[in-house]
Amino acid sequence: MKILVIEDDRTTGSYVAEGLREEGHVVDLVEDGRDGLIRASATPYDVLVVDRMLPGLDGLALVKTLRGALNQTPVLFLTSLGGVDDRIEGLRAGGDDYLVKPFAFGELSARIAALARRPQVAQEQTVLKAGDLTMDLLRRKVTRAGQEIDLLPREFTLLEHLLRRKGRVQTRTMLLEAVWDISFDPQTNVVETHISRLRAKVDKPFATELIHTVRGAGYRIEA
Amino acid sequence: MSARIAPTLRSMPLRLTLALVALFALVFLVTFSATYAISRNAIERSLNDSLVQEMAGFRAAPSAAALAALVRSQSTVTFPERKILSYLTPDGLIAGNAALLAEGEGFRVVVLDKARNPDAAAIDGEYYTLSERLQGGLMTIALSAAPIARLHETFVRVLIFALLPATAIALGAGLLLAGRSARRLAEIEATLDRLTAGDLAARVPALRGRADELSRIGARIDRMAVAQEQQMSALRRVSADIAHDLKTPLQRVVVLLNRLRETRGLPAAAGDLAEQTSAEAERIVAIFQALLQIAQIEGGSPRARFVEVDLGLLGATFAEVYAPTAEEAGGALHFTPPEGQITVEGDKTLLGQVIANLVENALRHTPPGTPVTLAVTREGGRAVLSVADAGPGIPEAERGNVLRRLYRLESSRTTQGSGLGLSLVAVIADLHGAELTLADNGPGLRVTLRFPPPRSARSSAPSDRST
Numbered sequence A: 001m002k003i004l005v006i007e008d009d010r011t012t013g014s015y016v017a018e019g020l021r022e023e024g025h026v027v028d029l030v031e032d033g034r035d036g037l038i039r040a041s042a043t044p045y046d047v048l049v050v051d052r053m054l055p056g057l058d059g060l061a062l063v064k065t066l067r068g069a070l071n072q073t074p075v076l077f078l079t080s081l082g083g084v085d086d087r088i089e090g091l092r093a094g095g096d097d098y099l100v101k102p103f104a105f106g107e108l109s110a111r112i113a114a115l116a117r118r119p120q121v122a123q124e125q126t127v128l129k130a131g132d133l134t135m136d137l138l139r140r141k142v143t144r145a146g147q148e149i150d151l152l153p154r155e156f157t158l159l160e161h162l163l164r165r166k167g168r169v170q171t172r173t174m175l176l177e178a179v180w181d182i183s184f185d186p187q188t189n190v191v192e193t194h195i196s197r198l199r200a201k202v203d204k205p206f207a208t209e210l211i212h213t214v215r216g217a218g219y220r221i222e223a
Numbered sequence B: 001m002s003a004r005i006a007p008t009l010r011s012m013p014l015r016l017t018l019a020l021v022a023l024f025a026l027v028f029l030v031t032f033s034a035t036y037a038i039s040r041n042a043i044e045r046s047l048n049d050s051l052v053q054e055m056a057g058f059r060a061a062p063s064a065a066a067l068a069a070l071v072r073s074q075s076t077v078t079f080p081e082r083k084i085l086s087y088l089t090p091d092g093l094i095a096g097n098a099a100l101l102a103e104g105e106g107f108r109v110v111v112l113d114k115a116r117n118p119d120a121a122a123i124d125g126e127y128y129t130l131s132e133r134l135q136g137g138l139m140t141i142a143l144s145a146a147p148i149a150r151l152h153e154t155f156v157r158v159l160i161f162a163l164l165p166a167t168a169i170a171l172g173a174g175l176l177l178a179g180r181s182a183r184r185l186a187e188i189e190a191t192l193d194r195l196t197a198g199d200l201a202a203r204v205p206a207l208r209g210r211a212d213e214l215s216r217i218g219a220r221i222d223r224m225a226v227a228q229e230q231q232m233s234a235l236r237r238v239s240a241d242i243a244h245d246l247k248t249p250l251q252r253v254v255v256l257l258n259r260l261r262e263t264r265g266l267p268a269a270a271g272d273l274a275e276q277t278s279a280e281a282e283r284i285v286a287i288f289q290a291l292l293q294i295a296q297i298e299g300g301s302p303r304a305r306f307v308e309v310d311l312g313l314l315g316a317t318f319a320e321v322y323a324p325t326a327e328e329a330g331g332a333l334h335f336t337p338p339e340g341q342i343t344v345e346g347d348k349t350l351l352g353q354v355i356a357n358l359v360e361n362a363l364r365h366t367p368p369g370t371p372v373t374l375a376v377t378r379e380g381g382r383a384v385l386s387v388a389d390a391g392p393g394i395p396e397a398e399r400g401n402v403l404r405r406l407y408r409l410e411s412s413r414t415t416q417g418s419g420l421g422l423s424l425v426a427v428i429a430d431l432h433g434a435e436l437t438l439a440d441n442g443p444g445l446r447v448t449l450r451f452p453p454p455r456s457a458r459s460s461a462p463s464d465r466s467t
Helices: A010-022 A033-042 A059-068 A084-092 A105-116 A153-164 A172-180 A190-202 B002-009 B012-059 B064-076 B146-196 B213-262 B268-298 B311-328 B348-364 B421-431 B455-460
Strands: A002-006 A026-030 A047-051 A075-079 A097-100 A127-130 A133-136 A141-144 A147-149 A211-214 A218-221 B083-088 B094-096 B106-112 B125-134 B137-144 B307-310 B333-336 B343-346 B372-379 B382-389 B435-440 B445-450
Touching: A002 A010, A002 A033, A010 A026, A010 A105, A010 B213, A026 A033, A033 A047, A033 A059, A047 A059, A047 A105, A059 A075, A075 A084, A075 A105, A084 A097, A097 A105, A105 A172, A127 A153, A133 A153, A153 A172, A153 A190, A153 A218, A172 A190, A172 A218, A172 B311, A190 A211, A190 B311, B012 B064, B012 B125, B012 B137, B012 B146, B064 B083, B064 B094, B064 B137, B083 B125, B125 B146, B146 B213, B213 B268, B268 B421, B307 B311, B307 B348, B311 B333, B311 B348, B311 B372, B311 B382, B343 B348, B348 B372, B348 B382, B348 B421, B348 B445, B421 B435, B421 B445
Parallel strands: A002 A026, A002 A047, A047 A075, A075 A097, B333 B372
Antiparallel strands: A127 A133, A133 A141, A141 A147, A211 A218, B083 B094, B083 B137, B106 B125, B125 B137, B307 B343, B372 B382, B382 B445, B435 B445
């Protein structure tokens, strides 16, 4: 993927850029808002990572200008502000996701991956598959190797979310947002608990593991 | 209907208009009545004068017979509807154009009607009479009070055609003006309400008409709002700057610690230290984030963003989210769902944080295994959220203190937590107009949030506010 990182703090910027390069992405790093806007307008990128407070031109104005010019490149905001208003402001300006500093690299990487492939998610699909696991959304039935698996509603939603994003890492906070509709981080291990319950039902009785833990990042379904 | 009229009557311009019109009508009526009385008096006096004059004409007759003859001759040319002449001769005969029997001398006002005088069809109405003993008989002259009746009629007409339309016009114009200023006042009030609710972009709509007091007040409110908005944005900028300046090095610390932990060949002890330092950095971030959030909410987080939030559903979500943590501690988190749907006007994320903070607090500050109860109930039309535990509770004297920022009880110094959880709950409760109480759960602590009744219920209930 080709990613543009617009971040004025050199330590953070180079950490992000290096991390993403290590994952195999092509990364450009810019430290000034105006330069960032020029780059983003001139070159097609897959994802923009934009700090909200930038010298030259602030992040909100940058993204608003881009959207005004009908540039629909997915944008992930990095911000020092974490208030509810700030979040809404960022999303309203045309941002697609929002990450509050300080963040762990795994979180950033997972969110970038989620953004880049967002349009390809087929919402109409009624049967989701991973290996020998099948989820029928209409009948709300899950089977693995011909064996029916009983899931609680929340476990079903969690599995559905992971299946729809097969192969991509979903972090704890991403799951909290998507499955529990909570946009802040409560100090609880509810995600871990549900994943382990899901594993007990979906993975344990079978030979191969489908739900993988990605260290320092989150979870992923991989057949 | 009366509920709609009552606040209208409380409007000052309308009251002034009504008072002015009433005063105008009163003054008019008083002068009018005085004029009527004076005119009537004058007519009465002239009637009486005429009676005296007429009587003097008959007094000249030398004898009763001559007087009777005079009366008879006069009667032939006198219409009884205008003037009645009647002489009761000493021998009991009546001369005149009608029989009027007076009981004695002097002025009288009598009412004559056809029923009593079937022979004289024209006699009808009030008459002013004068009787005098002349030549052994009783002479009575009566003059019709028709001029007075005509005066009365004229005055009634004037009253109907002058006073009533004038009052109606004054009242109409007054109501129109009062309505206009009431509308402008309502606009000013609405703007003030929006400003109070945190919508600092609210301005008084441009008022038509001359630059009167109301427009001047409107302009001043606008100036105040502009100043407040500027202060607010300055405050926001400052807190954003502080956040940026602090978060940037914090982000670097996190980055550097990550690099340290990923370093190959790091001694286990050093790895542990890096791990611990990361945890501490996370705590700093949590405290800082909470402080920033409290400042933002207190600085006027717009209530305009409020939506209907299903409190029961929110409670159920958080009961589920915290159930594993409670079980891990050997206790249990009970959730009492409401009967039916309970919704409040609010910010879903902030209300979720309230529940999260209260449940976290209850789990954190009680011995392992203490049951915690989260409940959403209705209390006389108000939504109520409560979190109760059977732990050590908070001494009554300390209950006010724990809502203060960064305050921690001596007994909880060693437990985790930022000391901001309850302060954040307090500002969020305040933002939602909810009443926050800390009470004894006998044993333990019960924290209760009572939300204001929904707006639809509020308008029909008697309110102490004059909005």
